[in-house]
Amino acid sequence: SQQGEEDPQALSIQEGENATMNCSYKTSINNLQWYRQNSGRGLVHLILIRSNEREKHSGRLRVTLDTSKKSSSLLITASRAADTASYFCATGIQGAQKLVFGQGTRLTINP
Amino acid sequence: GAVVSQHPSWVICKSGTSVKIECRSLDFQATTMFWYRQFPKQSLMLMATSNEGSKATYEQGVEKDKFLINHASLTLSTLTVTSAHPEDSSFYICSEAGVPGTQYFGPGTRLLVL
Numbered sequence: 001s002q003q004g005e006e007d008p009q010a011l012s013i014q015e016g017e018n019a020t021m022n023c024s025y026k027t028s029i030n031n032l033q034w035y036r037q038n039s040g041r042g043l044v045h046l047i048l049i050r051s052n053e054r055e056k057h058s059g060r061l062r063v064t065l066d067t068s069k070k071s072s073s074l075l076i077t078a079s080r081a082a083d084t085a086s087y088f089c090a091t092g093i094q095g096a097q098k099l100v101f102g103q104g105t106r107l108t109i110n111p
Numbered sequence: 112g113a114v115v116s117q118h119p120s121w122v123i124c125k126s127g128t129s130v131k132i133e134c135r136s137l138d139f140q141a142t143t144m145f146w147y148r149q150f151p152k153q154s155l156m157l158m159a160t161s162n163e164g165s166k167a168t169y170e171q172g173v174e175k176d177k178f179l180i181n182h183a184s185l186t187l188s189t190l191t192v193t194s195a196h197p198e199d200s201s202f203y204i205c206s207e208a209g210v211p212g213t214q215y216f217g218p219g220t221r222l223l224v225l
Contacts, residue, residue, distance in 0.1 A: 040221070
């Protein structure tokens with residue numbers, strides 16, 4: 001069963017604005033990852049943050065992790081039309097190789 | 112990251128037939144691969160973990176006799192949907208375990224059962 005919940009389920013913003021997506025999880029984790037999926041395509045790994053890290057940056061992406069609240073956020077700055085996709089958080093569970101995915105946020109960037 | 116391919120990219124079949132989906136690691140020896148299913152506008156649900164040379168580990172609620180997984184080599188895992196029914200229509204995605212704890216995903220296979 002899925003353990004991650006993401007909000008919002010859908011987000012529509014204007015190009016150039018920042019987009020923030022949130023993810024919550026239930027169990028202890030080794031790491032938390034964010035993936036992007038364009039419609040009908042496979043997943044692309046964006047960024048991984050370990051359980052002992054609080055914030056990580058990669059280009060226009062900023063990820064935070066609060067293990068006390070069991071939550072993470074993904075911020076995309078200066079959004080572009082090409083950022084339109086679904087974004088999923090996935091948790092690496094302690095003692096297991098598998099990932100558990102959140103429900104995803106469908107992001108639409110309007111030109 | 113590693114490159115993972117899937118074949119076919121889409122398939123249409125009649126109800127009751129079996130469909131085989133291949134997942135290949137093109138530049139990495141994958142001892143562990145994963146199979147997911149994704150229904151429209153939903154997230155990925157892990158079906159099973161495929162280990163090279165041993166039996167797959169299925170998630171709760173996934174019928175192992177219906178979804179046959181074979182991981183006979185370090186570069187190939189196959190998923191066979193046996194006696195497919197319309198409710199099996201979905202997007203099937205495989206991945207291989209990377210380091211550390213990441214996964215590299217294939218492009219997916221869209222299955223439509225009529």
